[in-house]
Amino acid sequence: MKKAIAMLLAAVMLLALASFASADENKVLTIVAWDANTTGYLTAQKEAYEASHPGVTIEYIDVSSQDYDTKVAAMLAGGDTSDIYMVKDIPALLNWYEAGYTTNMNDFIANSNYDLSGFVGMEVNYAMNGEQIALPFRSDFEILFYNKDLFDAAGVEYPNNNMTWEEYKEKALAVTDTTKDIYGTHYHTWLSTAVNYTVADGVNTLVDGEYSDLAYFYQLIQDLEDAGACMPYTEISAAGLHYSGAFGNGNIAMMPMGYWYVATLITNIQNGTYNVKNWGLASMPTKEDVKAGSTFGNLTGAMINKASGNQELAWDYISWLCGEEGSKVTAGTGNRPAWVSEGVADVMSSVDGFPADEGSKAALLPTYVAIEIPGTEFSSQISSILGEEHSAIMTREITIEEGIENMNERVQELLGK
Amino acid sequence: MSGSAEPRKKRKMSRLERKNTLIAYSFLAPNFLGFAIFTLIPVVLSVVMSFTEWKGGSLTTMKWVGLNNYATIFNSAKVGKQMAENGFLSGIGYFFSKVDLGIALKNTVFFTVVTVPLSLICAILLALVLNRAVKGAVVFRAILFFPYVASMVAICVCWNFMLMKNGPVNQFMMFFGSTFNKSWTADSTMAMWAIVLVSVWRNMGYYMVIYLAALQGVPRELYEAATVDGANKMQQFFNVTLPQLRPTTFFASIMLIIGCFKIYDTVAIMTNGGPGRATKMLVLYIYNEAFTNFNYGVASAISMILLLIVLLGTILQFSRENRYSNT
Numbered sequence: 140m141k142k143a144i145a146m147l148l149a150a151v152m153l154l155a156l157a158s159f160a161s162a163d164e165n166k167v168l169t170i171v172a173w174d175a176n177t178t179g180y181l182t183a184q185k186e187a188y189e190a191s192h193p194g195v196t197i198e199y200i201d202v203s204s205q206d207y208d209t210k211v212a213a214m215l216a217g218g219d220t221s222d223i224y225m226v227k228d229i230p231a232l233l234n235w236y237e238a239g240y241t242t243n244m245n246d247f248i249a250n251s252n253y254d255l256s257g258f259v260g261m262e263v264n265y266a267m268n269g270e271q272i273a274l275p276f277r278s279d280f281e282i283l284f285y286n287k288d289l290f291d292a293a294g295v296e297y298p299n300n301n302m303t304w305e306e307y308k309e310k311a312l313a314v315t316d317t318t319k320d321i322y323g324t325h326y327h328t329w330l331s332t333a334v335n336y337t338v339a340d341g342v343n344t345l346v347d348g349e350y351s352d353l354a355y356f357y358q359l360i361q362d363l364e365d366a367g368a369c370m371p372y373t374e375i376s377a378a379g380l381h382y383s384g385a386f387g388n389g390n391i392a393m394m395p396m397g398y399w400y401v402a403t404l405i406t407n408i409q410n411g412t413y414n415v416k417n418w419g420l421a422s423m424p425t426k427e428d429v430k431a432g433s434t435f436g437n438l439t440g441a442m443i444n445k446a447s448g449n450q451e452l453a454w455d456y457i458s459w460l461c462g463e464e465g466s467k468v469t470a471g472t473g474n475r476p477a478w479v480s481e482g483v484a485d486v487m488s489s490v491d492g493f494p495a496d497e498g499s500k501a502a503l504l505p506t507y508v509a510i511e512i513p514g515t516e517f518s519s520q521i522s523s524i525l526g527e528e529h530s531a532i533m534t535r536e537i538t539i540e541e542g543i544e545n546m547n548e549r550v551q552e553l554l555g556k
Numbered sequence: 557m558s559g560s561a562e563p564r565k566k567r568k569m570s571r572l573e574r575k576n577t578l579i580a581y582s583f584l585a586p587n588f589l590g591f592a593i594f595t596l597i598p599v600v601l602s603v604v605m606s607f608t609e610w611k612g613g614s615l616t617t618m619k620w621v622g623l624n625n626y627a628t629i630f631n632s633a634k635v636g637k638q639m640a641e642n643g644f645l646s647g648i649g650y651f652f653s654k655v656d657l658g659i660a661l662k663n664t665v666f667f668t669v670v671t672v673p674l675s676l677i678c679a680i681l682l683a684l685v686l687n688r689a690v691k692g693a694v695v696f697r698a699i700l701f702f703p704y705v706a707s708m709v710a711i712c713v714c715w716n717f718m719l720m721k722n723g724p725v726n727q728f729m730m731f732f733g734s735t736f737n738k739s740w741t742a743d744s745t746m747a748m749w750a751i752v753l754v755s756v757w758r759n760m761g762y763y764m765v766i767y768l769a770a771l772q773g774v775p776r777e778l779y780e781a782a783t784v785d786g787a788n789k790m791q792q793f794f795n796v797t798l799p800q801l802r803p804t805t806f807f808a809s810i811m812l813i814i815g816c817f818k819i820y821d822t823v824a825i826m827t828n829g830g831p832g833r834a835t836k837m838l839v840l841y842i843y844n845e846a847f848t849n850f851n852y853g854v855a856s857a858i859s860m861i862l863l864l865i866v867l868l869g870t871i872l873q874f875s876r877e878n879r880y881s882n883t
Contacts, residue, residue, distance in 0.1 A: 212847045528832065
């Protein structure tokens with residue numbers, strides 16, 4: 140009997156030791172991201188990293204895209220210990236930094252001889268007071284998507300990489316066929332996709348408290364709406380129509396949108412969800428006094444949560460994700476990595492489903508990318524104010540002039556001007 | 557001679573009394589702990605936080621700023637200037653038309669003033685109809701109660717579709733000669749009515765059930781006496797039914813007023829405060845300041861204003877409780 144008990148105890152001890160050993164080997168890295176289950180590059184990055192780093196498992200915590208910043212803020216305020224948080228926009232990152240949720244990566248970068256040159260200077264947008272608090276792994280800029288079949292049917296030339304806004308308007312009107320519900324262009328409800336092109340000149344910004352330059356773009360949209368060349372803002376916002384489905388439906392000729400939409404478009408065309416067959420890319424139109432190929436963009440990055448107990452591993456993942464290997468994986472899914480080299484660029488243009496024409500390839504390399512909204516102490520509040528006035532202008536509850544006057548007055552008051 | 561009486565000495569508790577007291581406290585403890593952790597401490601912290609500047613994170617970064625947050629939300633500098641230059645009323649007008657807090661207050665009060673009576677009227681009418689021996693009354697009760705338990709997100713999304721430019725509601729109204737041809741949520745006047753409509757529709761089922769229960773308790777003899785006195789149905793309703801329902805109305809109106817001041821989900825899903833600031837409510841304002849702009853101090857200061865309003869409203873109603881109740 141004693142012998143049996145001893146053997147049983149020994150077996151229990153062995154089992155316990157074995158479980159400790161396996162727990163030590165299997166490290167879990169938790170990453171908070173948006174739309175984790177439906178975003179192709181996140182799956183690809185996870186699979187590639189896990190394959191090259193045996194014993195590490197990546198677990199995504201999925202947060203809805205629409206409420207990402209607010210939900211993440213609540214999670215961080217609640218002391219969440221997830222290792223990495225994906226960064227959607229700079230004002231939110233600035234808030235996380237001020238609240239003390241971010242980790243200074245300077246030492247990690249210095250100690251691992253991490254090469255920052257691939258960012259071509261874009262990483263500075265994630266640096267606050269000399270601290271690198273996040274690194275970008277994607278650099279999405281605004282680009283013009285177009286449906287080649289609709290242009291062919293209307294006998295209108297495809298958009299090119301040197302268009303002005305007036306030429307864009309002419310094309311939109313020419314392709315529009317109200318009898319067949321074909322729209323020349325499409326604007327999503329965001330302020331950025333509607334009027335933020337004003338920052339492409341490198342002079343204007345959305346944080347200076349002066350918004351008279353937005354009037355041109357508001358007038359352009361209202362003219363197009365009145366001509367039936369784009370769906371009214373009121374209907375899009377009331378129906379909650381998502382831009383991806385709108386363009387995918389096949390009755391929209393052009394749509395300004397972030398580069399991230401390339402991956403969604405390719406995936407959905409390949410699996411037969413979208414009606415669009417032949418599509419292309421063109422640089423965003425510019426005003427006549429702005430260099431062709433200028434646009435605005437945003438970075439998508441990752442930061443290490445200060446409350447993470449796994450910081451070394453988190454840095455290892457971020458340095459991989461934002462380096463040559465991770466960038467190739469990201470590019471392989473049709474996305475534009477922030478860290479680019481010749482090898483990465485080759486991968487980008489060779490993605491299955493990417494348009495083969497030279498114009499679309501050339502549009503991959505904009506001549507200038509302004510940051511969508513610079514990170515300042517007031518960026519979030521300015522975004523809120525502009526968003527409120529934007530909705531009032533776009534629903535035509537107030538005139539463009541009134542809206543811009545309100546923007547100027549409210550933001551200048553906030554800035555103490 | 558009471559002034560010369562010796563102060564009464566505190567009697568020492570017996571062992572049994574002590575034991576009984578401890579048992580009583582142990583029964584109270586779980587409830588009190590829950591109240592303290594989830595209500596009392598956050599409220600006290602919120603009061604303190606309203607006098608500080610804090611962006612979240614470590615508590616050591618909290619900075620005492622006195623009444624600055626209150627000055628910010630009332631925009632006292634601009635409102636004061638308006639008052640000094642153009643008179644008191646001009647300052648008040650500026651506050652309610654330009655300042656976020658003023659606009660949110662105006663919207664919330666308007667929403668409450670309209671929603672509470674409408675919800676009560678609809679609930680009473682429904683309860684009166686279903687209190688009769690109507691065929692299928694149970695099914696109707698269940699159907700009318702359903703919105704209260706259904707997902708708010710689903711409800712709001714459905715209503716957004718119904719209230720679109722070419723949606724069924726506008727089509728129905730056009731049948732009666734309406735010329736309104738815009739999505740309700742995209743119109744600064746109708747957006748507020750859209751939220752009122754959804755809120756009343758959702759509330760009325762719940763309060764109908766409460767009124768139904770109250771109607772069961774109205775003594776039959778009162779109606780018999782009224783009938784003998786020659787009162788018609790309308791007179792019976794106003795002179796018997798409504799007075800008998802006063803305690804229920806008192807309870808329902810307090811709950812509704814508090815609920816209306818706390819409205820968030822319907823607004824966030826249907827209009828997000830727009831167009832412009834047409835449906836910006838107090839709680840949406842608090843949420844945006846706290847979790848979008850990370851101004852926890854400012855958000856707490858707005859919370860204090862909300863607390864004060866709800867508290868004053870409730871005290872006022874309780875002070876009139878006797879009038880409403882039958883006792």
